[in-house]
Amino acid sequence: MGLTIKKDDTVVVITGKNKGKQGRVLSVIPRKNRVVVERVNIVKRHMKPSAKYREGGILEKEAPIHISNVMLLCPRCNKPTRIANRILDDGRKVRACKKCKEVIDQ
Ligand SMILES: [Zn+2]
Known part of the structure; x- marks a missing residue:
């Protein structure tokens, strides 16, 4: 059922701590039945200084949520x-x- 959600769809979260939030689907991970939704389920990662993140610090990033939750x-x-x-x-x-x-769909 929920597997037919695609990238760039707008979804609403129906359960869990992000319930009621809406966002655009950034990516679908069919193998894990998960989706990444823009600005939903943000996790903070502490980055050590590296070539890419010279200063280190905190990186905020969407974590995948189960497709049955949207x-x-x-x-x-x-x-x-x-x-x-x-x-x-x-x-x-x-x-x-x-x-x-x-x-x-068009
Ligand atoms: Zn309709």
Whole structure:
């Protein structure tokens, strides 16, 4: 089900400490059933000074969250929804919103 979320989708977190937050999907990690969502589940990493981070210090970065913790925010009806698969007349497989039934993909 949730595996049909793709990069650049907007999702909303439905459970856990980030519940209610929205963001754009930066990447999907299908092997682990996880997604990285912009500005959600930020972790701080203490960096030692290195060639890349000359000063060291604290780096803030999104940590992946489980895909079952998010729902797609439908770009048509603007509601969190599950995804239905639809086959168009020309044979293309696209995603559709289960709430408003509109096709999500172009
Ligand atoms: Zn919709």
